[in-house]
Amino acid sequence: MSNKVYAGIDLGGTKILALLLDEQGDVVYRSETATQAHEGAEAVIGRMVGLIKSSLTSERELASIGVATAGTLNAKEGIVAYAANLGWNDIPLGKRLEEEFGVPVSLENDANAAAYGEWAAGAGKGTQNCVYVTVSTGIGAGIVSSGRLIRGRDNSAGELGHITVDMNGPRCTCGNAGCLELYASGTAIARNAGKLAAEYPEKAAALLGKAGGAALTSRHVAEAAAEGDELSMRVLREAGHALGNGMVTIIHVMNPEVVVIGGGAANIGAALLDPMHEAIADRGISSMAAGVRFVGPTLGKEAGAIGAALLVGQ
Template sequence: MSGGKWTEGRVSGEKAAGKDWAEGQDVFLREYYVGVDLGGTKMLAALISGDGSIIAKEELPTLAQQGEAAVLDRLGSLIEGLLAAVPGGRSVLRGIGVATAGTLDTANGVVTFAANLGWRDVAVAAVLSDRFACAVRLENDATAAAVGEWLAGAGEGAPDCIFVTISTGIGGGIISGGRVIAGTNHNAGELGHISIDGNGPLCPCGNVGCLELYASGTAIGRRGAEQVRRGGAGALARLAGGDPNRVDARLVAAAAAEGDAEASGILREAGRSLGIGLVSILHLLNPQVVILGGGASHIGEPLLGPMREIIEERCLPSIRKPVRFVTSALGSAAGAVGAALLMSQSR
């Protein structure tokens, strides 16, 4: 299954019933997996068939403020809605993979701490397993996204690739020698907490000068807000209506697109910081492909151009030259697809 080409598209009623399919394909339609990407803002779930097709995907707001029981109930309802797309519903569900951020006890399926959800010691796997009577696997969200892109997206066919997500924070997943590098407790790939400045500010993780303090979407928005607060008079201040609380990375990018020199400078510095962090990662892991995902990656050249400049200047040529830098092919579905893949392969 892992070598198959994954496709997307809602299956019609006739196809889902097995009609007009080659006889040998019919067996795949009796096995399905659900992958979930559970975030602080939204939850996305994808239903995937045994032949590797994404049958359906849907998302809902997480509404974490309502508490863990309400969130898990909404997630259960989301999964049930997806299962309604195929004959047999729950009876053909073979497993659920859940990708989420935070500190995880993957062996027991427990989110031990997730700041974005406000959770401590939440037994996600047990709750979903009881509701759907199937196996449930919990995985780090960035690792799951890396697997999704590796097997079904921009990194397909590359035994050595790194997925870097640039959004609220910076995270990542590592594939080396055709194997997922998960770490002792499945928390490997905390690329955002590589220190790029030994004298930098204290990060909430306890380290100083962490990459995500300089190059994440949050960092870009924070620097933009500081600029407006200081009384900047360019496009950024105008787009924000003079209110620094309205500034985020998207607004900084919009101001830069209008020619705002200060906004462009913020993106350039963030891109250079990202490049500095990636040089260390490239030297350590020597990948074939670096996949860039997350909302801030859509800023494009104003951020990624300076990143490439630093890599060109500072990375060893023998390591730099073979690397391809690509953007995510699966987008927001990468984590859900990867979680489903990991679940299917663990059976």
């Protein structure tokens, strides 16, 4: 029986999660630690090395390492070109890990890695065409088509948050106008709720009460909507319709079997997702839209690390 194991690491600005997968793809070890990026790249890499070394025993032979991380990557050269959450520029992470362990190392965009993880071992398992959409601070997507991860020319495929849903909408920081992210992300939900609260202060007591004097968040909006607050329900209804318009684009372009919806804002549930489905039914090509299953993720915070481990060499 083989004792080979495959390491997957999710490198985030707050924490580092390390997993080991056996040859069946099952997680046999997990550990995490604080990133402490302010201490510099070498210190962070040292923590990654430490997590992997502490996971290895005489009965485990390390075969490869996959790293999921945010930012701009030169995956071919194993370089993190730029990662704002880490403060990194041109860090040869792949080379450092290869020197330390003598095994193949690959870097993958964290959204793509999570998408592949959910497709291979989670909510999309058993399909050939799967899209993983994250609705959080921003909106992004990872795409698996015919069993292959779609990366694009420079690993930037899947920028769902920056498709136009309003031709006459406001300018986005990306340079486009009317981007989906401006209407349906967690950030947008909180911002638009604040605008409505300022416009209709006589209707905002329940919503503002959830915030308790702090800045509004999408969680506050969701909590107020769950209790029947009309202003909050209006915000989520509008966000859901915008999200549905974005989903129609994904359905028409990628023709997926399943769309996995994750991220904090997606946890809002029916108040956001029911209007999304309404928009899809109204705008989507019925024969294409009807064949899509919408599901939640099953791997949780481990999706990126699992996907990274499975993607080495692909």
